[in-house]
Amino acid sequence: MKNCFGKIVVPKVPNLIIQQILDRIVSEELKPGDKLPSEPQLQEIFEVSRPQLKSAFKRMENFGIVETRPQSGTYMAPYGKKILEGLLTNILHLNEQSIDYRSLADTRRMIEIRAAELSAQNIDEKDLRKIRKAHEIFKQNASKDRAIDDDIYFHLLIVSNSGSPVLNSQYCIMTPDMINFWKNLGVMEKEMERRTEETFAEHEAIIAALEAGDSEACARAMKTHMDNTYNTAEMLMEKYGDF
Template sequence: MELLQNFSQIVIETPVDKIIGQIRDLITSGQLKPGDKLPSERKLCERLGVGRTHLRDALRKLEFYGILKTLPQSGTVVAGMGLPALEGLITDMLKLQGNDFKSLVETRVILETNIAQLAAENRSDEDLFEIENALNAHQRRLQEDGYAVEEDLLFHLKIAEASKNSVLNSLMLIITPDIMQYFKKHDVCGSGRAELAVEQHQVILQHISDKNPDKAGESIREHLSDISEYVKTLKNGTMLDGNGSLTTT
């Protein structure tokens, strides 16, 4: 048994993880600095030997975390954060995939309840406009192809921005994208859940618009109740697949 403990689990990196890792290394070495512009997608794909889908997934994830940003007529650039913060954030992001998913969801419920309450108290008219635009984009995407994980995420991130709490907003940026990608991978939001989510989003928006913190927090908890129930079925990092067999999460 002691010998077995000396072995570590082998983590197989995806192309997306490898792309993110390379960007981290370039930032660490100083070859990429805040404000530097990345090469075009075509050139990056040729250099990395990957398809555009993998590259765009990596860049999109890095944008979600605020590590990269796209500027009009300028392309994709490294965000103007300090290098230690950028490096640490990317390192945490790569490790997040192996974290306990149940704990991530529980953390999300706590965060979003408080975020919704603060958004109802602090939101501006411009914030309402941004949240409503995100809701409309979510609805349009669902009508187009029936799945809108990224648009769903954007709605929640706009509420976080409206809270005017930079720490809570940053925490949302760190944990939520990986939760949403997990949902997409395992079709957690299938079976009509996406349509119900839009209706619940409308209720949340209304309470934020009415500046009713209690109702806003309550509606978020209701919105996330199915997810909370879902994670209770996960044990020791495993979940049941459609055939009732255990699969590693």
């Protein structure tokens, strides 16, 4: 009889916060572009700690679901209702998804190379500072659990500066799958150390091309980065099997 039961999985508090946001989007009590209550107000409403709230909102910000505007507050992204529902659902199911990495990598490669080319044409000093800061945070956290999120955030900033809403929305939809895949690969820590060091240099080449406003160089630097990333993933999948 005991074999018919299974482990009880208690949802994490950040996921419960994200679920409430999703529920309000579905019911249309919360709409794209709406301003959210302040952090202290949300802590009181949800009855959660500040770190739990920050964890939920960091994830949503990384996936482009919410955006913080200085001196103004936090807003839902101005995507359509269905896109927001899909993004929020993807986050909640992050660890349940089965990923076809090769298809994902092909799509990511096309989006990121084009986005890098466009970003070099469009980016201003303010957004360059954000990208530099994101890279420095990634370097600082490279040995920590959040390193993958920080790496993806660096790329998300570049895509968001492409000036293309289509590239941006497609990239946001893909983001949970990318994070899930790389977190699975992350268990082979020693084999990822060399790739992490290479990634630092490749990011810096991309930043240099953005600073120079050289769209061709930026596209080349991103292509090199994507090709090397793909080759590393292929090598590890061949060694350990697809997952």
